Amino acid sequence: MKRLSERQMALLQLLADGAFHSGEQIGERLGISRAAVSQQLKGLRQLGLEIFSVSGRGHALARPLELLDQSYLQQQAGTAPVHCVAVVDSTNDYMMGHLAEWRKGECLLAESQTAGRGRRGRQWVSPFAGQMILSLYWRLEQGLGAAMGLSLVVGVALAETLEAEGYGQIGLKWPNDLYAGGQKLAGILVEMSAIAGGSCHIVIGVGLNLAMTLQQGNTISQPWCALESIAPGRRVQRNRLIAIFIRNLRQALERFEQQGLAPFIERWDHFDIYRDQAVELLLGDERLRGIVRGIDGQGGLLLEGETGIRTYVGGEISLRPVDENINI
Numbered sequence: 001m002k003r004l005s006e007r008q009m010a011l012l013q014l015l016a017d018g019a020f021h022s023g024e025q026i027g028e029r030l031g032i033s034r035a036a037v038s039q040q041l042k043g044l045r046q047l048g049l050e051i052f053s054v055s056g057r058g059h060a061l062a063r064p065l066e067l068l069d070q071s072y073l074q075q076q077a078g079t080a081p082v083h084c085v086a087v088v089d090s091t092n093d094y095m096m097g098h099l100a101e102w103r104k105g106e107c108l109l110a111e112s113q114t115a116g117r118g119r120r121g122r123q124w125v126s127p128f129a130g131q132m133i134l135s136l137y138w139r140l141e142q143g144l145g146a147a148m149g150l151s152l153v154v155g156v157a158l159a160e161t162l163e164a165e166g167y168g169q170i171g172l173k174w175p176n177d178l179y180a181g182g183q184k185l186a187g188i189l190v191e192m193s194a195i196a197g198g199s200c201h202i203v204i205g206v207g208l209n210l211a212m213t214l215q216q217g218n219t220i221s222q223p224w225c226a227l228e229s230i231a232p233g234r235r236v237q238r239n240r241l242i243a244i245f246i247r248n249l250r251q252a253l254e255r256f257e258q259q260g261l262a263p264f265i266e267r268w269d270h271f272d273i274y275r276d277q278a279v280e281l282l283l284g285d286e287r288l289r290g291i292v293r294g295i296d297g298q299g300g301l302l303l304e305g306e307t308g309i310r311t312y313v314g315g316e317i318s319l320r321p322v323d324e325n326i327n328i
């Protein structure tokens with residue numbers, strides 16, 4: 001896990017407006033020589049930041065950035081500690097590796113990840129300052145069994161947050177992905193570990209694209225989008241949005257703990273992009289076709305096939321659309 005040095009942070013804050021700053025001006029502000037400025041810029045480029053250097057004008061970021069503001073987030077979403085770091089391999093890995101340290105609702109946010117993950121170890125691309133990369137720790141006293149359906153609750157909390165903020169075309173794909181206009185906007189990864197005595201640790205990871213260049217996203221193996229591109233001309237207020245989501249997520253988790261999935265089923269249906277549509281389920285090597293008929297009380301997928309409606313549950317199942325009409 002890495003925090004930026006004070007100098008790197010000061011330089012980033014200076015460049016965050018996206019305007020050009022001369023080497024001389026930067027040197028003066030940071031109290032360092034021109035050669036040291038070049039070194040600091042090199043360090044920022046190594047984090048994956050795109051910085052233009054133009055002779056006669058100076059240095060500018062390819063786009064303005066809103067860096068994570070720990071004191072704002074702590075103040076706005078602070079019923080439990082909120083930590084912000086610059087670079088981490090994966091916020092979920094870090095939280096899972098230090099389970100005994102967290103309080104319920106505690107959050108870890110990163111500007112970027114070097115080994116962000118989706119399900120089954122698939123890569124999650126997380127460029128510097130372009131996302132909400134959040135892991136939140138939760139503890140369920142009722143144990144692993146009571147956690148069924150939890151990733152759906154997280155999806156509903158995120159989709160409702162974005163819809164309430166005025167973003168359109170938000171949809172959910174069972175069990176853990178958020179789309180906008182058919183392109184992937186966010187991923188959710190819930191990981192758990194049982195505790196002796198019956199309760200369990202839960203780490204909820206969410207990666208939400210806020211702004212990402214085509215180059216930064218060029219290794220992503222499916223159509224994707226970022227909030228900035230679905231609402232052109234509107235500036236995403238990164239810290240504000242993160243604070244609202246953390247509050248909404250904690251509230252949703254408390255409700256889920258008290259009432260289970262029941263209060264979320266209709267809300268899931270509202271966002272379900274494949275409801276009443278033909279899909280294929282991938283279960284290892286097996287492929288099953290049917291029509292999506294919603295979710296059951298535990299968050300299992302209801303799929304109507306030749307023999308009627310059956311429920312499918314489990315972290316290893318993937319859902320894919322199929323084009324042709326299915327006769328059942």
Ligand code: ATP
Pocket residue numbers: 117118119120122123124125126176177184185186187188209220221222223224225317318319
């Ligand atoms: P499923 O969850 O249905 O099995 P999935 O392909 O969406 O399918 P996940 O494990 O949820 O799998 O997410 C990982 C996938 O998300 C990657 O394989 C890649 O296709 C995509 N991806 C990676 N980074 C990003 C990103 N920043 N934005 C959008 N999509 C991404």
